[in-house]
Amino acid sequence: MKAFWCIALVFLCLSLYAQFAESKVQSGHVSTSSDWKFVSKFCFSKGIGNFTWSILSEDTSRLKLVFYDDVEDSWPLVWKNRNKWSCAEKVLKAKGNHSIINNKTHLQEFSDDVRPHFWYFVVSNCNNSKPINLKYHFQWLNKGGAWTRQFSFDEQGLPAMYLVFWLFFMILTAVHLWGVVILVRNGSYHPLVRILTACIVLELFSLFFLFIHYAEYANNGRGSPGLKEFAEFVDLAAQLLFIFLLILIAKGWAISKNEITDKYIIIGTMAILSILYLSMFIWDQVGRSAASSVYIYDAGAGISLLVFRTLAMFWFIFCVFQTTREETNPNKRLFYFVFAAAFSIWFIMLPFIAIIASAIAAWDRFKIVQALYLLMNFLGFSAIAFLLWPSRVAEYFEISKTDLLLGGGAAPKYKATPYETL
Numbered sequence: 001m002k003a004f005w006c007i008a009l010v011f012l013c014l015s016l017y018a019q020f021a022e023s024k025v026q027s028g029h030v031s032t033s034s035d036w037k038f039v040s041k042f043c044f045s046k047g048i049g050n051f052t053w054s055i056l057s058e059d060t061s062r063l064k065l066v067f068y069d070d071v072e073d074s075w076p077l078v079w080k081n082r083n084k085w086s087c088a089e090k091v092l093k094a095k096g097n098h099s100i101i102n103n104k105t106h107l108q109e110f111s112d113d114v115r116p117h118f119w120y121f122v123v124s125n126c127n128n129s130k131p132i133n134l135k136y137h138f139q140w141l142n143k144g145g146a147w148t149r150q151f152s153f154d155e156q157g158l159p160a161m162y163l164v165f166w167l168f169f170m171i172l173t174a175v176h177l178w179g180v181v182i183l184v185r186n187g188s189y190h191p192l193v194r195i196l197t198a199c200i201v202l203e204l205f206s207l208f209f210l211f212i213h214y215a216e217y218a219n220n221g222r223g224s225p226g227l228k229e230f231a232e233f234v235d236l237a238a239q240l241l242f243i244f245l246l247i248l249i250a251k252g253w254a255i256s257k258n259e260i261t262d263k264y265i266i267i268g269t270m271a272i273l274s275i276l277y278l279s280m281f282i283w284d285q286v287g288r289s290a291a292s293s294v295y296i297y298d299a300g301a302g303i304s305l306l307v308f309r310t311l312a313m314f315w316f317i318f319c320v321f322q323t324t325r326e327e328t329n330p331n332k333r334l335f336y337f338v339f340a341a342a343f344s345i346w347f348i349m350l351p352f353i354a355i356i357a358s359a360i361a362a363w364d365r366f367k368i369v370q371a372l373y374l375l376m377n378f379l380g381f382s383a384i385a386f387l388l389w390p391s392r393v394a395e396y397f398e399i400s401k402t403d404l405l406l407g408g409g410a411a412p413k414y415k416a417t418p419y420e421t422l
Helices: 002-017 075-080 087-092 159-184 191-220 225-250 263-287 300-326 332-361 364-389 390-398
Strands: 025-032 036-044 047-057 066-071 096-099 104-112 119-122 132-140
Touching: 002 075, 025 036, 025 066, 036 087, 036 132, 066 075, 066 132, 087 119, 096 104, 104 119, 119 132, 119 364, 159 191, 159 364, 159 390, 191 225, 225 300, 225 332, 225 364, 263 300, 332 364
Parallel strands: none
Antiparallel strands: 025 132, 036 119, 047 104, 047 132, 066 096, 066 119
């Protein structure tokens, strides 16, 4: 646990360092030898949106702020050929540009009645040998109320969504902790249930931090990106712990046996999953270009995770099958069949969500995918909490002693009584 919090602190510090990456009130400094430099993007909803900006530079003679939209012959084409075309060729494909008056505040309206559009903002310095060196302040506003106008259209609705799921997990946490109290009173708070408690609490805190970030974002257009990225890391830890819990149950621990078999395979599987999850997390924070519309599961780290998670699902099914063959109790055999069917679906849901994401328009993708992801987690965590409820475990779980998670033989430091006594 100490190691987890040390890693979490490192990621929080890295996230705070990069805190301007997400702001839709965005300030920064551009210094580059390139004559064409992407700065940021924003998705305007249907109707009229406003973009306010000011730039301060020592040399503004040929400096321009250039706008592109997401129509195929504009930004997608320019980004694809950014290393082949000259500055003038790239600016030619823009949907608008402004000469810069030093330190003057400009207001630009964007209007579209057909659909939301992403707009991409670039500073250019064509036909000038001097490097680009400037400070800027940008602010985008969509139409709508206090909880929508600061947000790019692809993020509108996120504060309410995270609040709703946080409330769902609050209820789940309260119910689960009630069951934990019963187990503690009976001296039967087994490590399986402890792992589940950790999963639920981590997910609860992750959602709480995300809500705080987006609620603050609605107020000032910046939010707390460091807190957001820390919340995503906490969610990553919850996912890994939950997969670990599912594998332990699939191996029959605390149901058919008191020993954990294939310990090294379990450790290796969890190590690979941890590396892949962390690689995807790091790529998402520092490797992904904001100028690109590539989704996280379209990149190498995300694809690798999906492939290995699918392989882990097949191994999970195989473990359940092996455990079922060794089990003679018909009620427990039925439990394993139901457990395998339900959580095979949970495993495969993430690749399924990734497939759905590839078919959804970019301006709707993140909200829909995140809602499906959170719903998947809530249903999965709730199902395990249901199975591990004190009045139900006696039907399937037979524990006469409590072993260490991945060790054996050491005497427990707390008293553990059989679940049958509950």
